[in-house]
Amino acid sequence: MRPHVGQRQAQVRELVRVRGSVRVAELAQELGISPVTLRRDIEAMVDRGEIQRMHGVISRVTASRPASTASAPAPAGGRDEGLVIGMVVPTTEYYYADVVRGAREVVEARGARLTVGLTRYLPGEDRTQADRLLSTGADGLLLTPNWNAGSPGPGEGAWTAELSVPTVLVERWAPPGHPAAALDRVASDHAHGAARAVQHLAELGHRRIALASRETPTSGRLRAGYEAAVGALGLEPAPPWPAAGPGPLPEAEAFARTLDYLCDAVTEGGVTAALIHSDTDAIMLIPRLQARGVRVPEDLAVITYDDEVAGLADVPLTAVAPAKREVGARAAALLLDRLSASGPQDAPRQHLELLPRLTVRP
Structure with a gap:
């Protein structure tokens, strides 16, 4: 008993x-x-x-x-004084800067404290950082593990479901049946974001639209949304993306393959529009496309994905923006609710997906 x-x-x-x-x-x-x-x-x-x-x-x-x-009563307003939230992210720059900022705002507003561990995408470092944060007194964890495709491969990541404290996955997901699938998680619906970009381009009259994205934890979801939208809208298929080699390509080679693909897709494949991930790639690609005779937007209309710097291009670019700050905020609030003594302890686990927004720029 x-x-x-x-x-x-x-x-x-x-x-x-x-x-x-x-x-x-x-x-x-x-x-x-x-x-x-x-x-x-x-x-x-x-x-x-x-x-x-x-x-x-x-x-x-x-x-x-x-x-x-x-003898004072617990603070009103759902505050969580004394709680320490550990957050493991690849970096606090670029995409994750806003994710961390959103989490920090919620944690501090509720009287708790956020500590951050960085992995720099190094193999195994996510678990090392999680263990370090737990050893220094973290009461709960916000985790963005180093899963290359955004979700764990076979036999990967089971440790995240065995942690001794409440844990929320951030911008990561696990397939049904995987131990980590039972964890709370908050992520951007990148598939919806890609589909929204394709829909917008189709509304402008484009019938053959390409997706240009290097392999990242986001690219698989982008491709799934892109392909679903192309099929649902009855669009003509773009030329297939070049087959990947046995391992990750050097940065310069990956960029050159993307440039070659887009040039060939326009000049030989009938493509008139593209969704490019990410903004920085798009801004670097556009002058090189134009140098090879592909005019933007006359020959190739471009939408970028991320919207970090798309508005700063020579000609501001239409872009899809994941709700990065809100992802961090929602994940932190969910974790704090799990840890709160006044919160519902038997509440169902949650899988939240936030829809990215399309920002149209002339």
């Missing part, structure tokens, strides 16, 4: 009395209860002034702690 709430809290009080301080993650494992249940007990005990908590560690109430603080 599992101990009831009074027994659990008595155990916590005794362990804190004997040891002085205990890490929350380690205590949950020692007591054989879920981290969420333990946090609910801890919050109640903190509110009664029986223990104190800071950065994932609970300890005895010190004599110097003011009685008014010890």
Whole structure:
């Protein structure tokens, strides 16, 4: 029989009395209860002034702690003082700058603290950073693992479902049946974004539209949305993308293949429009296309994907913009709700997909 709430809290009080301080993650494992249940007990005990908590560690109430603080009720408005949220992302530049910013705004607004670990897309570094954040007291994790296709391959990523704290995947997804598919996740619906670009170009009269995207965690979803829209709208197929080699191409070679593909698609394949991922590639490609006799937009209308710098091009470019900041904000709010003692502990897991927006520029 599992101990009831009074027994659990008595155990916590005794362990804190004997040891002085205990890490929350380690205590949950020692007591054989879920981290969420333990946090609910801890919050109640903190509110009664029986223990104190800071950065994932609970300890005895010190004599110097003011009685008014010890007995004060929990802050109103859904605040989460003392919680530490760990966030693992490839980088805090470019795409993920806004994702992290959105998460930080929500975390700090609710009185919690955000700590960030960077992977630089290095193999295995996502788990290393997750373990490091947990060892320093993170109560929950926002994870963007290094899954090349945006989702784990066979046998990859199961560790994300075995973590000792609530975890939300950010801009990553796992297929049904994979252990990580049961995690909360928040991501951009890149397939919808690509389909929206194709639809807009079709509305302008284009019947043969190409997709130019190097291999990234986003490209698979872009291609799925692009192909679905081409089929649904009855458009003519563009020339197939060049077959990939055995491994990733050097940056310069990948760029040259994209340029060659677009030139051939226009001059020989009848393509009149393209969705190019990303903005920086598009801005670099356009003058090179024009140098080879392909006029933009006369011969090739262009929509870019990401909308980071599309508006800064010589001729501002129409672009699809994922809701990056909102993704970070929604993921952080979802995780904080999971960690909150006042939140519904048995709420269903959520898979949220936010629709990118099309910004049309003349």
